[in-house]
Amino acid sequence: MIPLLLLAVAALAIIVERAWTLRRVAVLPPNLGREVRAWAGTGRLDPAHIESLRATSPLGALLAAALDVRNRPREVIRERIEDTGRHLVHRMERFLNALGTIAAAGPLLxxxxxxxxxxxxxxxxxxxxxxDVNQLAGGIGKALVCTATGMIVAVPALMAHRWLRGRIAGYIVDMEHEAIQLLDVLDPVQRPVARPVPQPQPVLE
Known part of the structure; x- marks a missing residue:
């Protein structure tokens, strides 16, 4: 019972910490993407401004990574966004493996x-x-309390684990959308105008 109670306390702490850290206003501040696109469109970008953007939120860090290489080709900017996104996902998924382990180990313990x-x-x-038969039945009931406690610990941990993973997946989609919109603003390459293909002239006999 003591290990189960310790796991319950750890699971509760992880759930509260992740729920607070993964608030939408903390990960995707409202109107941040629109403001950054406006800055990029007017060219009002300097290193100090980009560093302050990087410290605001995960979305700010992703957009700042794109602004760091804004003068490079589109493929390079996209690669930088993908690399930064992987690091941000790893940070947002912090402690989730431990929460999943608690959900799996609770019933077994x-x-x-x-x-x-x-x-x-x-x-x-x-x-x-x-x-005494009554004493025997009481002993069996006390032994089964451990199984019930393990399930009580595991079910909320599993539900919170799935909920947090789903929230992170939704954030990833929104962050990718904001990054693509910024990428379209930063793209300096003008698509060449398609020229008509010259038709072969008939050979005069």
């Missing part, structure tokens, strides 16, 4: 406690006989 309790009880029966 509870079942282990139940098995150990049952073994101890049957060894006592082997040494002293069955004795």
């Amino acid at each position: 509870g079942l282990f406690g139940t098995v150990v309790g049952m073994i101890d009880m049957f060894l006592g029966i082997l040494d002293h006989g069955v004795g």
Whole structure:
């Protein structure tokens, strides 16, 4: 029971910390992408401005990474966005592996406690006989409490794990959309105008 209670406290701490860190206003500040596109369109960009943008939020860090290489070809900017995005996803998924481990280990640890309790009880029966049936039933009930506790710990941890992963996936889609819009503003390459293909002239006989 003590390890299960410790896992419950750890799971609660992770859920509260991640829920606070992954608030939408903290990851995707409203109107930030529009402001950055306006800055990029007017050319009012300097290193200090970009560094302050990088410190605001994960979205700001992603857009700042694109602005760092804004004068390079579109493919280079896209690669920088993808590399930065992978690092940001890793940061947003911090502690989620531990939360998933708690969700998987909780029922197993509870079942282990139940098995150990049952073994101890049957060894006592082997040494002293069955004795009082009510006491035997009470011992079985106490042993099963570990299994129930493991499930109580695991179910909320699993639900929170899936919820946080889904929230991060939604943020990734929104951040990618904002980055593509900025990339279109930064793209300095003008597409060449298609020229008509000259038609072959008929050969005069």
